[in-house]
Amino acid sequence: MASKGILLALGPAAALGLGRFAYALVLPLMQAAWGLSYAEGGLLGSANTLGYLLGAFLSHGLLGRLGYRRGFFLALLLQGPVLVLTPRLGEAPAFLLRFLQGGLGALVFVAGAALLMAQGRSGRALGVYYGGVGLGLLLAPWLLVGVKSPEGAWGRLGLGAFLMALPPLLAWRELKEPPPPAQGEGSLRPVLPLLVAYGLYGAGYIGYMTFITTSVGHWTLLFSLLGLGALLTGPLWGPWVERVGGRRGLFHVLLVLFLGSLPPLALHLLPVSALLFGLSFLGVITAITQAFRKALPPSAWPTAMGLSTAAFALGQALGPAVAGLFAQHLGKGEGALWAASALLLFALLPAWPQKR
Numbered sequence: 001m002a003s004k005g006i007l008l009a010l011g012p013a014a015a016l017g018l019g020r021f022a023y024a025l026v027l028p029l030m031q032a033a034w035g036l037s038y039a040e041g042g043l044l045g046s047a048n049t050l051g052y053l054l055g056a057f058l059s060h061g062l063l064g065r066l067g068y069r070r071g072f073f074l075a076l077l078l079q080g081p082v083l084v085l086t087p088r089l090g091e092a093p094a095f096l097l098r099f100l101q102g103g104l105g106a107l108v109f110v111a112g113a114a115l116l117m118a119q120g121r122s123g124r125a126l127g128v129y130y131g132g133v134g135l136g137l138l139l140a141p142w143l144l145v146g147v148k149s150p151e152g153a154w155g156r157l158g159l160g161a162f163l164m165a166l167p168p169l170l171a172w173r174e175l176k177e178p179p180p181p182a183q184g185e186g187s188l189r190p191v192l193p194l195l196v197a198y199g200l201y202g203a204g205y206i207g208y209m210t211f212i213t214t215s216v217g218h219w220t221l222l223f224s225l226l227g228l229g230a231l232l233t234g235p236l237w238g239p240w241v242e243r244v245g246g247r248r249g250l251f252h253v254l255l256v257l258f259l260g261s262l263p264p265l266a267l268h269l270l271p272v273s274a275l276l277f278g279l280s281f282l283g284v285i286t287a288i289t290q291a292f293r294k295a296l297p298p299s300a301w302p303t304a305m306g307l308s309t310a311a312f313a314l315g316q317a318l319g320p321a322v323a324g325l326f327a328q329h330l331g332k333g334e335g336a337l338w339a340a341s342a343l344l345l346f347a348l349l350p351a352w353p354q355k356r
Helices: 003-008 010-021 023-034 038-066 068-077 079-085 091-118 123-130 132-143 150-165 167-174 189-216 219-231 233-244 246-261 263-268 270-281 283-295 298-330 334-348
Strands: none
Touching: 003 010, 003 091, 003 167, 010 023, 010 068, 010 079, 010 091, 010 132, 010 150, 010 167, 023 038, 023 150, 038 068, 038 091, 038 298, 068 079, 068 091, 068 150, 068 167, 079 091, 079 150, 091 123, 091 283, 091 298, 123 132, 123 233, 123 283, 132 150, 132 219, 150 167, 189 246, 189 270, 189 283, 189 298, 189 334, 219 233, 219 270, 233 246, 233 270, 233 283, 246 263, 246 270, 246 283, 246 334, 263 270, 263 334, 270 283, 283 298, 298 334
């Protein structure tokens, strides 16, 4: 049964789909209303990424003290108010609020995954959970139809995030906490290569997401296809990863992601590129989670999830800079897409399947 996965999936939908990634849709309105430069807009995005990175690094300690269940719902219910307040207190507080949203988003993502793993849920249920991000991506452009101000945009996103936070409360009583770390258990040595692959994936993934729009435009089409593909993560990759194993499945999904990111496809067949990318970018998370479950004792799963999310966030922080340097060197946005594809290609190497 994937019912808990479906309910908890509204957490990533609100915290990442609406709270984090929809920023790209609101940025033009903020630039027009506030006179933000591209550099200032980038700093706002970096503040959110830094918050996400810090939240991921601290997640295991914070959630261990507060409780994963309590931490998940508290961070999720705060998403709406933080988003609504983002444009209403001035530019300087907006940076702090984007930072806060990033940190809360990391707690939502890590805690929800750890809770599902503690219930012994299958790869399919975890795929449904991660695919919740796609629901947020799919809804975001439609929530913003006709909006003309940053206040209106963030207000709609905040209301949407708050409403999404309510149904997961139905699962409160049925969720149990992950087991505490046991003495002598919890070495992450078996999955260190996968953490490297995951960091490179984060860098390549965000490089594509950052520069594909500047290269081809079509925001609504792009977000809709990415969201539609992401919603299919559970039905597509969940059963496959269960069949072939987490590490082998990670290699397969990264390969599809790499092929979908290639600039010739992205520039000339955008719907195919966006759909392949949407189908795969959350499948990576499904696969690495299954790999953790196979290679590590249950007491080490929450730590592995926190560190993998931190590796992903670190990759996200570095990816746009690397891709931007390539774009500047080549004098066109296509260079950034080639850099993103190269990073995804490098991610395949540490994820190479081991002989059985």
